[in-house]
Amino acid sequence: MTGLNLIQEYLSDTDEEIENSNNENKKLFKDKNINIKLPLPESILSWKGVTYNEEVIDDPLKHDGRIRSFKHERGNWATLVYIDYLPSDNILFWMKNVIIHFVGTSNLFEEFHMSLTRTLILKFHWIDSFVEAVKNIATNYQNFSIELQSIKIYCNEDATRTFVGITVQSTNNILQNIIRTLDKLMTDYQLPIYYKDASYHISFLWCLGDQRKKLEALLPSLIANFNDFFVDHPDQRYVQIDKLKCKIGNKLYNFNLQ
Known part of the structure; x- marks a missing residue:
């Protein structure tokens, strides 16, 4: 053979x-x-630096009682475009005193920001183009400043949390223009645009449930205390903004303004 x-x-x-x-x-x-x-395969488990996870079962007990506003689903990435706010030691001390002397049972945020979009659900295959688009938007705007103006009470859409926030306004309406441009981008991706009657603000305290009635009764005292603080610290009422941020899943992008 x-x-x-x-x-x-x-x-x-x-x-x-x-x-x-x-x-x-x-x-x-x-x-x-x-x-x-x-x-x-391992090559898929960690795409774009974002860790792959099996189905996530939400447990409010692990998040101080907070409830997710939407279900975690594989392939969907929670996304937010925002501006960072880093309070001075004096303002941080004032925020803590608001809890002690006014609000009582509530929680101070660990980080502070002003949202420029709603919390969005972004598909994985959209991430690269979306990030590039936000980067291009940032490069079309110059640095600007925001003014910390007053105090307002907010509640999320499903009434699971109530917030105490500092309202803000930008010079030359740059903030509104940036959000309007981002809204056009949202429309391209068929995502929800920013709130129609937007109140630009930085939330600094939160509590569970709908506590608006209780907190709004305290609002005149909170506003008076807020104004007294800036009489003593007028230089801290204005904040310079030099970048936009975008968080997608557990990945953070920074985009410098002009």
């Missing part, structure tokens, strides 16, 4: 063994109702 014939016979025998083995495996799986789930 020639070498070629030996190879052909070996391949034929091997194919027959594989076919027999496959038939036996299929019968075994059918008989025992076995469902085999192949592991996801």
